Amino acid sequence: MKKFFAFVAAAALVMTAGCAFGANAFKLGGTGPLTGGAAIYGNAAKNGAQIAVDEINASDSKVKFELLYEDDTHDAEKAVNAYNALKDWGMQISMGSVTSKPCEATAAENFSDRIFALTPSASAVAVTAGKDNVFQMCFVDPNQGSASAQYISDKALGKKIAIIWKNDDVYSTGIHETFISKAKELGLEVVSDMTFADGNDTDFSVQLTDAKDKGAELVFLPMYYQPASLILAQAAAVDYAPKWFGVDGMDGILTMEGFDKSLAEGVILLTPFNADAKDIRTINFVREYKKRFGEVPNQFAADSYDCVYAYKQALENSQATADMDAETLCAKMIEQFTSMTFNGLTGSNMTWSKGGEVTKDPKGMIIKNGAYVGLD
Amino acid sequence: MTMKRLINLKRVEARRIFITYALVTAAFVILQVMSSTKILSSSMRGMLVPICAYMVMAVSLNLVVGVLGELSLGHAGFMSIGAFSGVAAAMLLQNVIPFAPVRLALAMVVAAVFAAIAGFLIGIPVFRLKGDYLAIVTLAFGEIIKSLLNNFYLGVDSGGLHFSMLVDNTRLLEGGKLIIRGPMGISGIQKISTFPMGFVLTLIALAVVFNLVNSRGGRAFMAIRDDRIAAESIGINIMRYKMMAFVTSAALAGAAGCLFAMNYSTIVANKFDFNTSILVLVFVVLGGQGNMLGSIVAAAALTILPEKLRQFADYRMLLYAIVLIMAMLVANNLTVRRFFDRFNPFANREEEEDDISR
The missing domain is CATH 3.40.50.2300 (Response regulator)
Structure with missing residues (x-):
């Protein structure tokens, strides 16, 4: 038994050490259902974000990230617990939560703690309603x-x-x-x-x-x-x-x-996302995702991949540095997201309203021969 | 009154009650100081209120399961009735009572009343059954409550309150507000639950349960639990006493539900499903049936445990299950218990007193 615990503890240590990236990285945190009935969404979002973070960290970009996803089992109570755990970790900017109801709960915390959030996929109206620092990458329901x-x-x-x-x-x-x-x-x-x-x-x-x-x-x-x-x-x-x-x-x-x-x-x-799109970024993303996780990425993965790149753009534009605290970053991010235009996998010329809702065009897809094919 | 009652109790019992109050108060004072001086992590601070709510749930369920001896599997149903009615009440009172603690207290009272009414109505058919049948019917009622709340719409406008079922037919006037929105639950709750309020509710729950258990009613509960036929033969009205325990338990669960819901900005009926009922039952079983302090400790420990296991990532739920199994085994192991009794200075005296009273 002792050996087993030691093994698990060691494994956990190695994992956290693997993610550590020194002091000049922005601490980016998110919660999502990594286990349970909705796990496919949480894991997709986590994997998509991880690919984006690894790409950025390997590039010569000035902005670097350290990513941590915590499990919320698609439950508002657990999501708040997960959010608090991320706060203890030192999260500076947040990816909100993956699913709607949990994100509604964590968004309220984001708002009162002044930590900026950009959720990849929580699509309910109540997620952003009345909060100036919570933004969405997906359409509202x-x-x-x-x-x-x-x-x-x-x-x-x-x-x-x-x-x-x-x-x-x-x-x-x-x-x-x-x-x-x-x-x-x-x-x-x-x-x-x-x-x-x-x-x-x-x-x-x-x-x-x-x-x-x-x-x-x-x-x-x-x-x-x-x-x-x-x-x-x-x-x-x-x-x-x-x-x-x-x-x-x-x-x-x-x-x-x-x-x-x-x-x-x-x-x-x-x-909004079509894995068969022929543009070079989508092709690269899909190839990388297939290589690492053995399946075709879905929209959740693409949304969270976009979230990380949107953050990169906003942080670069505002000349933010990783030693700034969450509140300073929050003000900068609000300013950037309400004014910038972003091109990602899930749409081009995306803009955000002051309320945090995104504007982009939906794409129709049809399933043919066991794969998603663009309809337009 | 309470003092007199304490004096009249067997000393073992009185000591146990005193220790429970003392430990709960001490824990509150320490955590409150740690929380205000920011020594406590955000993670722990965020769990204080839900822990209080789960403690009250565990204590109230222990009254039915441990003291009355009836297995109830639908306790989360009462929590959810309390959560929804309490939050709705708090929202309606928002402009009338600006002072949050008073508003929360009133909301809890409303929650307790609604849950008690539900407890009474459900108690009528449920207590015509015994044993396993009773357990299954309480489970069914828990699910019925969840389904009803999932299809319930409540709105308010200048014309007053409007209800509807299944689809939103409230037809609110301009400026009206839909409070309960069926499956979407309640959104935009003002978070007014605080740890001190949770502590007060826990103390109230303990006081209610201890006083009830050590009253004439409590003796009747235990008589019914130990031998129903004997109890009936000496003229104890079984239905009445069972109902008394069940309704009290439901009311406390309702207040706990209100406290819990007011700690989050959103709440849905699906949160209070069968799993939540079982979770509370696990607190009771692990803490020991009839042992209120045990319930409280188990509720706190099992709420904190999964969070402390976060560092193990994917192995978290596996470890949680293993720890739970070990805890159940250890708690029921005679050798282990004897070992711990050696450190209990009162253990011998308790036995002596038991002998004398016999």
């Missing part, structure tokens, strides 16, 4: 809903639409709300509007039968990939093949263990 409706209408993907959504989930509810109102405005007909919740998220026959009976041509799935994978499988079992349309939570379905990729054939999803 409501924008995803209305952007999806707009996209479906613009590309004439279908007139009769069914929605299956999770009514005890913040993310799903938020998108559903704005989708419905935008769809009404654009004259899309929502023929079936069915819900599910935690605990009854394994059998979707009722929802699918309803959508089928009412003749829906397109089924909108504003949810994470886990229930979506079951819906696709069960629809295939009853020979129901409408067009499927998802949002960024669907990203990751192809890397899910035990999922038959052929089921996702033809699924369209709206996400």
Whole structure:
């Protein structure tokens, strides 16, 4: 037993020592679900950020980073604990949290402690609401809903639409709300509007039968990939093949263990990142990610990769140095982010409003031969 | 009154109660000083209030599980009712009572009342059952509460309060505010919970539970636990006493939920799921059934432990599980207990007193 503990302690020491980068590096911290049901998002964000940090540290850039991610298991209480642990570590600038509710809790702490936060993927409105120093790299949920409706209408993907959504989930509810109102405005007909919740998220026959009976041509799935994978499988079992349309939570379905990729054939999803894009930065990022972690990076990884580079640009512009305290950096970052334009993997000419919301164009993607392909 | 009662108690019991109060107070004073002089890390400081809330949860559940002897698996449900009603009350009172501690205290009272009502309503069907069946039904009620709160909308505007279920039909007037937003829970909570308030709530919970246990009611609880038929035969109204313990426990859990929720800027019903109920039950079992000080220590230790294991990164939850198993084994090992009893100066005397009273 003693030996085992010693081994673990030694391993932990080596790991922290490996990250240490001397005194002239900015301490960048973030929390995310590294374990549990949402772990795929947290780990993707962590890996994406790590690649960016390693690239920057290996370059001749003046700005260097030291990155630490703490596990919050997708829970607000744990996220605040993780945030406090990062504070004890000496975090100067923050990557917020990866998922929405935890980030809402940590953002409040960021605000009262005056530590600047740029979250890669926490998309709820409440994350940035009323806080001048919390910014987002991803779209806010409501924008995803209305952007999806707009996209479906613009590309004439279908007139009769069914929605299956999770009514005890913040993310799903938020998108559903704005989708419905935008769809009404654009004259899309929502023929079936069915819900599910935690605990009854394994059998979707009722929802699918309803959508089928009412003749829906397109089924909108504003949810994470886990229930979506079951819906696709069960629809295939009853020979129901409408067009499927998802949002960024669907990203990751192809890397899910035990999922038959052929089921996702033809699924369209709206996400700001396209791993098949032909620009040199995306190609390099995807190659590096595949090499290190053995899978195609999803949007979360790209978002957090962008976060680190956005920080680099802002820190360089403001001539910040690593010996500044969090509060000084916070003021500088607010000034930079509300005025600068940033080009990243998840969009070009990104700008931020004073409220912390990003402006960038969504990209439509379709799953073809088991891979994401750009639709435009 | 309390003094007299303490004197009338068996000395062992009185000493145990005194030690519990003394240790809790000492811990509070030390931590408060460390916190205000910034010796305490941010990580520890951030956990003070949730630890207080979990302590109260553990003590209140111990009343039902340890003293009354009924296994309840839905305790987090009451915590969540308290959290939601308390936060809603605090939000409504925001402009009426600007002084935060008073507002928090009132919110806790509201939370306790709502949780007590829920406890009473749930108690009616639950106490028609026994043993395993009772445990499973409390589990079901915990899940029902979670589902209801996940679909509950509450808004306020100039026309008063508006409720709706399933979808948001509150139709608030201009300037209205949606407080509880179904699955999105409550956002933008003012964080007014403080460690001193948590300490006061812990003391209140201890006082309520100790006084209840050492009253006529408490004797009845234990009589029911030890032999239900014998208790009934001497005329103890079983339903009434069970209900008394259950409602008290629910009310305390409600207040704890309010304290917990007001420590974060956001709260969702899914937080108070089956896992949270089990976590609190683990505090009770590890601390010893019927042993309030044990519950308190276990609640504090098991809340801090996962945070202290952060340095082990991926092995964290594995180590947590191993430590938990070891702790359970050690706590139940006779040899280990005898070993620790050697250091307890009161141990021998306790036995003697027990012999005399027999």
